[in-house]
Amino acid sequence: MPFDLNDPFSTLPLATSQIVANLLVALLCGLAISLIYRWSYRGTSYSTTFVASLVTLAMITSIVIMAIGNNLARAFGLVGAMSIIRFRTAVKDTQDLVFIFLVLAIGLAAGVGFHRLAILATVFVGATLWLLGRSGFGASRKLEYLVEIVASSESASGEDSGTAAPEAAPWDAVLARYARRHRLLHARSGEGGRLDLGFLVTLRRTEDAPALTDALGRTDRVEEVALYYDEERPL
Template sequence: MLDFTVLNSSFANPTWISAIYAFLLSFILGVALSLLYVKTFKGLSYSLNFLHGLVLLPIVIAIAMQAIGDNVARGIGMIGALSLLRFRTNVKDPRDMFFIFAALTIGLSCGVHAYGIAILGTGCFILALLVLQRSPFAAGPQFDGLLRFNLPRSPQEQREVEDVLQNQCRHFALATIRELAQGERLDFSYQVRLKSTSSSADLVEQLGKLPSVRGLNFMNQESVIEV
């Protein structure tokens, strides 16, 4: 049976068991954070390395906090060691930045034995994100994928394509258009939301029957493996 009295050990002089509890709790909360990231992700693909980082970062921070304790000299030494590193990874999505900060605070809380704050804070973070996902803040045009193709510069050809999109898609929106072949052809990008009775294969098949369509490509938003 677990002896939770060891959790009362001081931050300055942690016991082996309290340190193990800190690392295990960091791992569990990091896994919960990464599962939440996957559940609420809406992009085309996510990075598996980023998910691993969300699990490992709280453990690393907890280790650092356990090693530093309340020793000022150790803290300064840790800052000096970290200053030798150069973190050049660009965080393109602000949402990813908040997940990184959440992982950092989980590790900090577990490292200083504030287990209740770590658990309660993670729970509040998860609850807030799930509420936001289902709230009007998250409302907006959600698309299944990005459709790209090129056509001759002809309004009639574009109308034929849009007729197919009307039959196969619940919503579609023109994202970009640019010239090809010195202006003789136009390259189109559409964001599409498929009907429940349609699939991406059906859409590609129907568009492929049009003789004027070239370079047909459909990027499915449900693809979650980064290549």
């Protein structure tokens, strides 16, 4: 894109071929970034509309930059016009923000005619994001899980165990077998003398999670077992 630094309020028109080239580069880079997002996404709230928006956002940013050019009056006018828009969609994942900023930067580079910068940035930054996502870089290795237990107040033999000491509970032995350490987070009494217990458990091995829930399910007084884990932690 041609610039006239001597007159910041001037308007230098773009050739049709330059406009088409800028939009094509923004389109191709936006498609590449959206595919990288799709391949590297590890969350639970995947949105197809967000993936499509990444492509169009790169092109729209390119159009905005071409419309502004080197004209300061247009730039300030655009800021005023965009200030009336209210974006109320909450971005749940920080990684989504990274991809949004990436397509904005790519669209900006394509809009000013820096095609090589836009393409190389897409390749290098996109490859970095893909590798980080696939390798699980930065994921916690503590193997911490939340175990919820619903237990009855009576044992299988019919004896009332409501007054038993906490350390004598039958599930403690199971937790000690599969976990390096476990800590009681909450305890709540329910209907019919049932107990709702929550434990923070650090497993010895990730593959012990199914065995732990199975062993707890066969433990005396235990009626229900639920195990929760962070989706970003390895299983």
